[in-house]
Amino acid sequence: MLGNDFIHRIDKFKIPEEQIERFIAGVSETHLVIGAIDGCLRNEVLIKTSGDGEYNVITHVVWRDQDCLETAILHMKGHHDRHGGKPALPVGAIEDRAVYRSLLI
Incomplete structure (x- = not known):
């Protein structure tokens, strides 16, 4: 069962x-x-301080709804195009990007 309509982008x-x-x-x-x-x-950049997890940096952005996320994706594409392209990941870096919805529990 889904909770609210908020969209969570977690990278x-x-x-x-x-x-x-x-x-x-x-x-x-x-x-x-x-x-x-x-x-x-909500807009957070988190850095790992302890634990066994593989990832050491996490970004978490909460969008009001799917339309806001889609608008933001277009906005950021334009921003990167105007500023020389999307920054490249460092050599040897691994990424995992996904969009999540809240569950009502």
Whole structure:
């Protein structure tokens, strides 16, 4: 059973330790833009501090609904096109990107 209509975009990254500061700087710039897009309800960049998980950086953005997410994707494509393209992942990095919905439990 689904909960609210909020859409959660969660991107997980495994970034080599020697490249993490540079990666975080780029992600932070991108998320400043994302946070200003209409419909963005929550915008977080998380870094792992402990645990056995494979990923060491996670971004979590909550959108009011699917339309807001789709608008944001188009906005960010335009932003990247105007600024020389989407930033490349560091060599050796692994990513896992997905969209989730809340469950009512």
